[in-house]
Amino acid sequence: DIQMTQSPSSLSASVGDRVTITCRASQSISRYLNWYQQKPGKAPKLLMYAAFSLQSGVPSRFSGSGSGTDFTLTISSLQPEDFATYYCQQSYSTPPWTFGQGTKVEIK
């Protein structure tokens, strides 16, 4: 199975900050990488698919990059509604679909 590792596990940031979360796959997954946002008590929400394609309705301050084994999710200017936990997930070699352990973005 492909293992996904995110860093950091948590971070503290202020409104307006630029935030970057990284995700590394245990083997090359081309661009088969998705990002999700989850708020407490809510279902995950798809943000980005195929590494850098923005899901419909997601604000353009979110962007994704990378291919192969290393990927990043960037929030260009953090907004109050962006405080949440973010997960990466690979869809290259399935089943199983595997997720990173999550990155919690907290208010500084």
Place this chain on the structure above:
Amino acid sequence: EVQLVESGGGLVQPGGSLRLSCAASGFAVSNNYMSWVRQAPGKGLEWVSVIHSDGSTYYADSVTGRFAISRDNSKNTLYLQMSSLRVGDTAVYYCARNGFDSSGHDAFDIWGQGTMVTVSS
């Protein structure tokens, strides 16, 4: 409106069984890959099972032989039959659609609200 609504969660003793349901609206379950994903309290996301549009099914190693995914096309509903439940199966269970783009990349693009399953004596 495109949505998924789960039901059927609850408290069950170790070794017991439970069936989860996921009613879809706005699209046909039969034409899509449909998955179950779970999240133990305070933990991350774990894919559990998928049913393809052709009816083939796949499971995570942790549930193989104990869980069964199925669908009722007439009711546009997805199911997860869980048996021989363990304390470690305690989690919120989400159903999700595997949506595909034109290049064949898939992602879980629609999620239900989740249903809590607690396995405890």
